[in-house]
């Protein structure tokens with residue numbers, strides 16, 4: 044086939060059929076593969092021919108998942124990993140050496156922050172955080188030993204947007220590797236490689252799986268870089284289970300339909316919440332009130348599945364609001380078919396001081412909603428009822 048559109052690639056990319064001519068890919072739960080003869084085994088190990096040897100290296104289910112993701116992200120090559128963190132870790136550990144430095148955006152996923160601050164320093168890999176809102180700061184913070192720029196957009200949980208085209212140009216200018224965690228957007232909404240990302244990393248656990256059931260990840264990007272990371276991964280072992288590879292490849296078939304609905308529901312919830320008198324702030328990339336609304340429209344197809352808002356009444360009210368929800372799930376996960384709600388100040392970011400939280404944009408009353416696929420009227424009603432039940436204005440009136 045000459046040209047296929049996104050949806051078609053997500054559905055029609057399949058592992059080659061077995062002798063049973065199955066219509067859908069089977070699960071290849073096998074740890075190893077047999078060689079036709081000693082010569083073929085030799086050639087496979089010498090990298091003279093391509094083929095599966097052992098599932099820690101490659102497997103038909105994981106290959107299908109990765110081939111599809113490469114087509115969707117428009118990258119040359121990729122590796123499937125057991126989790127999003129295995130992808131973040133391997134994409135950096137495979138390319139960086141002692142003495143190297145990473146320039147990263149200040150608001151990164153919690154475990155990625157732990158890698159930068161607690162794990163990589165053990166091996167002499169340092170980092171500096173730069174502020175999303177201050178572009179000049181980024182160039183000033185590049186050091187002679189800087190090798191990689193790492194960022195997430197939209198950011199978690201602030202939903203700030205970083206200009207990918209600008210970041211792509213900055214990395215080129217200084218000869219750096221640009222690594223973008225594209226978990227929040229998925230390739231359906233945004234393809235960082237088009238703007239100059241050399242590596243695109245994913246937690247497939249979120250919107251790619253989309254039903255809160257499988258853990259997985261992926262590293263995609265330039266062939267030469269993936270080759271280096273593949274060597275690291277092959278021998279350090281963050282391999283994805285073929286069962287999860289099968290689940291995730293199947294999930295990609297419906298990514299576009301699910302993301303359209305996630306984004307549609309999220310926009311409707313954000314529009315409903317905007318200007319609500321129980322809230323101080325509502326943030327959603329495709330609301331006109333978002334400071335980077337035009338940039339979001341430039342680099343994203345829709346605004347994404349997450350909405351954040353700040354309830355009046357601080358940390359107490361935030362907690363009470365969560366306790367008053369009847370349907371929405373209280374969980375730290377996101378990208379699920381079920382709407383999930385998190386109060387970062389009392390959970391994921393509770394160990395930070397108030398100042399540290401403010402630095403990454405986490406106000407005491409900030410609530411993060413990952414909008415699911417339920418009927419949006421039911422989602423809005425649950426939020427509305429919880430806001431009424433915990434209204435701080437009631438205290439005044441009685």
Ligand SMILES: *Cc1c(COP(=O)(O)O)cnc(C)c1O
Pocket residue numbers: 126127128129131152154195199224226227245246247248249258259260
């Ligand atoms: C969840 C998440 C990760 C980590 O992924 P796991 O699959 O949980 O290991 C990394 N980055 C972002 C932005 C995430 O949301």
